[in-house]
Amino acid sequence: MFELSEEQKLIQKSIHEFAKKELAPRAAYWDASEEFPWESVRKMAEVGLTGLRLPAIYGGAGADLVTCGVAFEEVARFDHNCAIILCSSNITGRILSYASENMKANLLTEIVKGSRILAFGATEPEAGSDIRAIRTSAKLQGRTFIVNGEKSMVTFAGVAHGFIVLVKTEKEAGEEMSCVFIEADRPGIDIQPLQGFGWRATQWGNVAFHEVEVPVENLIGEKNNALSMLKGTVQEQRALTGLIALGTAREALEEAVKYAKIRKAFGKPLGKFEGIQFKLAEDHTSLEAARLLCYQALSLIEKKANEASVWAAMANLMGGETAYKVVNDAMDVFGGLGYSRELPFERHLRDVKAMQIANATLKIEIGQGLFGKEFFPCT
Ligand SMILES: Cc1cc2nc3c(=O)[nH]c(=O)nc-3n(C[C@H](O)[C@H](O)[C@H](O)COP(=O)(O)OP(=O)(O)OC[C@H]3O[C@@H](n4cnc5c(N)ncnc54)[C@H](O)[C@@H]3O)c2cc1C
Structure with missing residues (x-):
């Protein structure tokens, strides 16, 4: 247990x-x-x-x-x-x-x-879920990489002191990728802010690299080995962000329960109506189940277990989906007030929505565990 x-x-x-x-x-x-x-x-x-x-x-x-x-x-x-x-x-x-x-x-x-604060840039205008399709290149000239390409939707783009960037390091664009660290003040970097639905304090943006010179010492890990190097970190990030969404949802649910005990309609507190009580009871159950899934994923990742990758994807998927539903239901309990900016529910809803964005990649990973890789010729 x-x-x-x-x-x-x-x-x-x-x-x-x-x-x-x-x-x-x-x-x-x-x-x-x-x-x-x-x-x-x-x-x-x-x-x-x-x-x-x-x-x-x-x-x-x-x-x-x-x-x-x-x-x-x-x-x-x-x-x-x-x-x-x-x-x-x-x-x-x-x-x-x-x-x-x-x-x-x-x-x-x-x-x-x-x-x-450092940012991590993998996604590109033409490569998101299909990350192997990235085009940003780092070509070695002597002891300097020349980086060209564009990273999109980078969290902290506008405030980061440096970028950890996923690049192709070979002349021919193959499957292999590497990670390089690029200081934000190097010439040739152009940052375009993006306005997001949620995560509004994170200075989101697109980052373009034009002939950016980066010393070879800035390579992180081995050349052409980024995906395997990042595997454990991606798992950690997935399970932890699943829990972050659930943390926000938990606060929303607790507020909704408190409110349902005091807000009266038709002569009695909202919480006395089964329509409200059952909804919040179901949300409480899903929230606790999703939290357990995330903690189980974290302990499997810590043990470097074979199944950690699938569990991390399930944790993120379940964390995001559950959090969105729980916050949405909490907002409903507050009625019109819940929709107003006086209360935090609209902010919570915008924030937890971010966790649902990379759903396809998660489902592909879970599906591969369930069916076997031969059922996913596109990956
Ligand atoms: C708030 C936020 C912060 C982010 N921060 C970063 C960051 O710091 N660094 C970074 O590199 N990226 C970041 N991203 C980008 C994020 O990683 C991508 O949005 C995500 O990987 C999806 O890629 P995409 O947007 O290109 O969508 P696409 O890959 O174009 O997918 C579009 C839609 O199609 C679906 N889809 C894709 N493939 C399949 C398939 N095989 N079967 C069925 N459906 C499919 C997807 O689920 C999605 O709904 C951030 C995104 C958000 C929203």
Whole structure:
């Protein structure tokens, strides 16, 4: 049976109190102003959240994945965007574990301090779900890569100090891909902001690279081996973001239950009507089932189990779908007020919607586990 340890329960309680007191009061402001929440990032760094999963040698806490899930879920209850920032800091930090010692020393300590944000660029205008179709190239000339191409929908594009970019490193565009780190101040980088439905504090955008010169030392991991290098990190990111969506949904559900106990219609509290009670009872059940799926995925990823990849995809799929339904139902319980910007439900709904976007890729991965790869000739 899955159960949090006593230490994880204490962390859960303390992060809950921290996020409620320090992050919740500004969450609506960051969303409305679309400013990057540096003030909240610094607060999260002070309590060790920005480096929770990163190695102690760079100032991190080296926490296990379930502990990270617990922490990010609690942060997401009070500020979804901050939880996305945390997850990303820890994930880009994990990718950097394959980088040179010099890069690790320079970048990881700054990520842990909350003074550096890195972005990850894989998607391109003509390659999203089908990631092998990317065209961005990094051609080696002497000891310098010349990078050309465009990455689209990059979270933190407008605020990142550097980009971890998925590129093709061979002259002929083959299947092989590599990862290079590109500092944001290198000449030839053009950033176009994008306005999103949710995740409005994350400075989303498209990033174009025109003849950008990058030293060969900025290669992360081995050349032509990016997909296998990123496998574990992608799994972590999927299960953790599933939990982030569920954290936001959990807060919405608890608010809906409280409201249904006090709001009266037809002479009695809404919660006395089975139509309301059954809906929230079902949501509570799906939410807890989805959370368990995510935590199970995290422990399988930690153990590097063979089935971790499928579980991570299921966690993300179920996390996103469940969170969207739960927040939508919570909004309904509040009636017209739920639709207003006075309450956070419309913000929550916009934020958790992001988690449903990469559904096809998730289903392909789950389907491959179920049917066998021969049923997916396109992948
Ligand atoms: C909020 C947000 C943040 C993002 N941040 C980043 C980031 O930081 N870095 C980054 O690289 N990318 C980022 N992305 C991009 C994201 O990874 C892509 O949107 C996602 O991979 C889907 O790719 P696409 O948008 O090109 O859609 P497409 O691949 O064009 O798919 C379009 C639609 O077709 C469906 N589809 C695709 N293939 C199949 C199939 N075989 N069978 C059935 N249906 C299919 C998809 O599910 C989708 O509904 C972000 C996206 C969002 C919404």
